[in-house]
Amino acid sequence: MPRSYALDDYLEAIYILETEGVAPIGARVADFLGVTAPSVTEALQRLARRGFITLENHAITLAPAGREHAESLVRKHRIAERWLTDILGLDWAQADIEASKLAHAFSPDVADRLSKLMEDPKTCPHGNPVPGNSTAGIHVGPRLDSLPAGSETVVERVVEHAEVDSKLLHYLWRHGILPGVRLTVTDRVQGAGTVMVLRDGEEIALGVSAANKIQVSEVI
Numbered sequence: 672m673p674r675s676y677a678l679d680d681y682l683e684a685i686y687i688l689e690t691e692g693v694a695p696i697g698a699r700v701a702d703f704l705g706v707t708a709p710s711v712t713e714a715l716q717r718l719a720r721r722g723f724i725t726l727e728n729h730a731i732t733l734a735p736a737g738r739e740h741a742e743s744l745v746r747k748h749r750i751a752e753r754w755l756t757d758i759l760g761l762d763w764a765q766a767d768i769e770a771s772k773l774a775h776a777f778s779p780d781v782a783d784r785l786s787k788l789m790e791d792p793k794t795c796p797h798g799n800p801v802p803g804n805s806t807a808g809i810h811v812g813p814r815l816d817s818l819p820a821g822s823e824t825v826v827e828r829v830v831e832h833a834e835v836d837s838k839l840l841h842y843l844w845r846h847g848i849l850p851g852v853r854l855t856v857t858d859r860v861q862g863a864g865t866v867m868v869l870r871d872g873e874e875i876a877l878g879v880s881a882a883n884k885i886q887v888s889e890v891i
Contacts, residue, residue, distance in 0.1 A: 676704055679744055679775060681714040682723055685731055686741035687831045692811070695731040705835055746802040747782045748774040749795035754785050756796045763796060763840040798828025798850035798886075813889060815856070816866055816882035822856045824887035833884040846875045848885065 684703045688695040701711045715731065718724045723737030733741060751770035755761045761769065777785075786792070786804060793805040812827055828850055833839050847870055848854070857874060858867040866882040868875050877885075 676706065676710075676714075677775065678714055678717055679740075680704065680771065681711070682718060682737060682741045683744050683748070685724065685733060686738070686745060689733065691830060691832070696729045697731070698729075700731070703832060703835065742802040743779060744774050746804075747777045747779070749799065749801045750782050750786050750789075750792070751777065752795045752797075753789055753792045753801075757789060757792075763844040764837040766796065767834050767840060768837065794828070794850070796849075797831075797834070798826070799831060812886050814883045815854070815868070815877070815885040815887050816879045818856050818887070818889065820856050820858050823890040824854050824856065825890060826850050826852045826854065827886045827888050830884045830886060833881075839881055839884070842881075843885075846870065846873070848875065848877075853890070854887070 681700060681704070684700050685695045688699055688703060693699060697708065697711045697715060700715075701708050704711075715724065715726060718737065719726050722734055723740060725732045725734055748770050751773040752766045755766035755769055755773075756763065786801070791804045792801060794800055815824065815826075818824060826848060829840075829843060829848075833843075843849070848868075852870060855869040856866065857869050859865075860867065864879045866877045866879060868877060
């Protein structure tokens, strides 16, 4: 069943696209959330009326109030994900869905207390920085799909674009493709659009699109 999105989810999407270095326009927000163009248009107009964004031609710009609110939402979402995975033991796909609900229900004070309980984690389970806990920027290393066979890598993060794909999150979790894990690219099957990687003796197949959502550090 397709996920439904609240207005805050659109604001989060704009913030995430911007931090990923992608110019936020309506079509990209629609692609990010997997929703229709009319849904995005309506949401953007409502966000503009609230003073959270400005719209000029096709460009979307976060207003100061919108940026502050978006950072608070992203902070609560990523802290909730850490709690759900690290403390409650949920897998990535379950944690993302539940964190989306909790991010709207948590007060900033509850998020701060949860963060302290977990010793103020610097990143979410996927390796993306937690606003307020980390001043580090987004890791911009190579993507897994860009490396030739024989490359040894360490997973740095799974980009936020992957979070709307629950099947992909579950697959990565189930096969242990997590931040800090070492992988070896064993083959690139061009005709099949597949990247083969080795993790602790297990060979795992990833589609090129999935591999493009995994940023890595190449081991020299």
